[in-house]
Amino acid sequence: MYDIIIVGAGPAGLTAALYATRARKKVLVLEALSYGGQIINTLEIDNYPVAPHISGFDFAEKLYNQVLELGVDFKFEKVIEIKNNNNYKEVVTKENTYQGKTLILATGSENRKLGLEKEQDFVGCGVSYCATCDGAFYKNKEVAVVGGGNTAIEDALYLSDIASRVYLIHRRDQFRADNVSIQKLKDKKNVEILYNNRVTKLIGDRKLEGILVSDKNNVEKEISICGLFIAVGRIPENENFRKLIELDDSGYIVSNELCHTNVPGIFVAGDNRVKELRQLVTATSDGAIAATEAIKYLNSLN
């Protein structure tokens, strides 16, 4: 029986593991894919205190190694269900079932899709959800980015230094991104912004050759590109907890600032919970809070 089982090894889950193991608790971290979460897709982190210019990958690796050195149990298994028993919780993965006195759910979020025909087929053949991972394939080529948040603006900026031309397609005429990045993008000579436009079709047979966009008057236009970077936000990965944990209408776990969920002994940390600001610094902060609250809960059982 573990003291704390942490589901998810992004910055929130890893920080929770750091705090929990330093408090000498027996900790298991379960991760479906690879450690680091979405931060590994960030080329350079510039808004985390005392670590200017660190890459997301380096950040994740350093944190992972820091946690491993403390003796955390790690298993790369996907959690498919959690169960609440009176004095302990059960975590079911595809391979095993684990028991823990407390749980911290730090599963983060996944890329939202546009839902277009062939979108899935073209992943790796022109469609990407990660500019820093795949941008290098588009040197001196024409590409487009969809979205109007910080990710889309940053992706477009990043790609503008690689591709010959970048179209930024946003469904409204106002961005959500911060003004400094927007201005930097507007200053780029090889970037064209298409406001009030939606991508309606992906063109191509076996790989992407272009897109059809439609403006608010339903006027359609074809754009020849070989790369489409979709940055239209993220969806919390909470579906497997829905039976037990209260979610809001958008699928985020309802919690307070102490990272409690509606189930005593189950805590939440990071981007998968209801909160105002989803950033690296708030994810690590959540991890510390959730672990501290889990430890308090464990102490209350004794």
Ligand code: NAP
């Ligand atoms: P986001 O802020 O949720 O923005 C998503 C964008 O996609 C919005 O502009 C939205 O349009 C658009 N969109 C959503 N669904 C769409 C659809 N079906 N078709 C077309 N467009 C669609 O997501 P994000 O940019 O990934 O950022 C997520 C969080 O991470 C934010 O809090 C952001 O500030 C943060 N972040 C911060 C940094 C940084 O500080 N360096 C970098 C990246 C991300 P509408 O605007 O019309 O809704």
